[in-house]
Amino acid sequence: MTSYLIYVAGGALLYALGTYGLLARRHLIHKVISANLMGSGVFLILIGLGNRAEGGPDPVPQAMVLTGIVVTVALTALGLAIIKRYYSATGLTNLDDEPPAGERP
Amino acid sequence: MSEHRHRTRLLPLTAAMLMLGVIGRAILALPTTGDGLAVPMRAGAEASGIPNVITAVLLDFRGYDTLLEIAVLMLATVAVLSLREDPAALSRRIAGGAGPVLGTLTRALAPIMLLVAGHLVLVGSSGPGGAFQGGAVLGAAGILLMLSGYARPAWASRRAVRWVLAVGLIVFIGVALYPLLSGGTLLQYPPENRKDLILLVEALLTLSIGASLVSLFLASASSTEGGGRR
Numbered sequence: 094m095t096s097y098l099i100y101v102a103g104g105a106l107l108y109a110l111g112t113y114g115l116l117a118r119r120h121l122i123h124k125v126i127s128a129n130l131m132g133s134g135v136f137l138i139l140i141g142l143g144n145r146a147e148g149g150p151d152p153v154p155q156a157m158v159l160t161g162i163v164v165t166v167a168l169t170a171l172g173l174a175i176i177k178r179y180y181s182a183t184g185l186t187n188l189d190d191e192p193p194a195g196e197r198p
Numbered sequence: 199m200s201e202h203r204h205r206t207r208l209l210p211l212t213a214a215m216l217m218l219g220v221i222g223r224a225i226l227a228l229p230t231t232g233d234g235l236a237v238p239m240r241a242g243a244e245a246s247g248i249p250n251v252i253t254a255v256l257l258d259f260r261g262y263d264t265l266l267e268i269a270v271l272m273l274a275t276v277a278v279l280s281l282r283e284d285p286a287a288l289s290r291r292i293a294g295g296a297g298p299v300l301g302t303l304t305r306a307l308a309p310i311m312l313l314v315a316g317h318l319v320l321v322g323s324s325g326p327g328g329a330f331q332g333g334a335v336l337g338a339a340g341i342l343l344m345l346s347g348y349a350r351p352a353w354a355s356r357r358a359v360r361w362v363l364a365v366g367l368i369v370f371i372g373v374a375l376y377p378l379l380s381g382g383t384l385l386q387y388p389p390e391n392r393k394d395l396i397l398l399v400e401a402l403l404t405l406s407i408g409a410s411l412v413s414l415f416l417a418s419a420s421s422t423e424g425g426g427r428r
Contacts, residue, residue: 101225109218116210138221143234151234152243156255159330160267163407167274170414174278177418181283 097144104137119187121179125172132165247393249324256328257396261385265374268367268403275363275410282417304346311339319404323393329400333407340412359409366406370399 107130114127136158143154180186243254256264315335322328344350350359373395377386387395 095230098225102222105218105221105225108221109214112217113210113214116213117207138225142225142228145229145231146233146236147231148233148236148240151236152239152251152255153235153260156252156260157263159252159256159328160260160263163267163330164270166411166414167271170418171274171277174281174418178281178283 097141100141100144101138104134104139104141106134107131107137108134110134119189121176121186121188122173125169125176128172129165129169132161132168136161248396250322250326250328253322253328253396253400257399258387258392261374265370265385268370268406271407271410272363272367275413278414278417284419300346304342304348308339308343311335311342315339315404315408319397319400322400323397329403330407332400332404333411336404336408337411337415340408341415344412344416359413362405362409363413364406366399366403369402373399 111127111129111131111134114130115124118124118127139154139158139161140150143151145151176186239251239255239259242259243249243251246254246258248254248258315332318327318332318335319329320327322332373387374385377383377388
């Protein structure tokens with residue numbers, strides 16, 4: 094019974110994809126999406142590993158994932174709010190560019 | 199230019215491959231079967247009178263996680279609310295108004311969603327459901343109403359909304375601290391009314407989670423009239 098490995102491998106791939114996106118993408122919203130992707134990968138790994146038990150799935154990883162989802166919602170909302178405020182203050186969507194001259198508040 | 203691009207892609211690619219390798223190595227080192235905590239958790243859930251083992255883990259065995267998680271959600275809500283550019287964002291209509299179809303559908307759906315949210319909380323102790331699921335449905339109902347052009351009703355003052363946001367965390371902390379007075383430990387529910395206390399905490403958490411989801415959504419609504427650009 095190693096069918097849980099499919100979910101775990103999928104989760105690991107999602108996590109790696111998120112790592113790449115977080116580092117390679119410059120647009121801040123892409124970075125938030127990448128962080129969400131990493132989180133989803135971790136959830137998939139936890140749920141997959143919890144399914145190794147023989148008498149039915151282990152409830153502890155499931156409860157941890159439920160907790161994690163709520164924390165991810167909080168993280169995403171806060172990230173988007175900060176990005177929106179940053180955009181309206183500087184007109185930029187990434188951290189690398191200089192703001193256009195004269196528009197710096 | 200292409201060399202610069204190449205270099206900026208190489209580091210993220212290496213980091214991603216490294217993470218994949220580390221996770222893969224860690225996973226393959228684990229035994230392929232193992233009950234984890236499933237058996238003691240099920241036995242504990244039976245003994246505590248909460249047959250839904252996930253709810254028992256969330257609010258009883260790992261109640262500390264859930265308490266801190268609610269604190270994180272509230273903290274994020276406070277931060278998002280203080281970052282909002284338009285102080286009236288929570289009470290303004292964010293759409294020009296629903297057409298007849300959307301308006302009627304929303305009026306029909308909202309009471310059903312409230313019913314489903316309440317049902318999810320009540321059955322949460324014995325079946326699939328619980329505070330977070332109920333709160334998500336409640337939040338979705340609120341967001342749907344706001345998107346269909348219904349403004350916040352006059353009886354829901356800013357102060358009232360803030361109390362609804364905070365009541366889940368306040369009561370949860372109170373229930374967590376209360377056993378300390380009689381020499382118990384944090385979050386040690388008294389056995390005789392453990393089920394009632396958990397249901398009370400869950401019901402109030404549902405209200406707070408629903409209110410905070412609506413606030414998180416509305417606080418970032420665009421400040422231009424009629425929804426505008428997002």
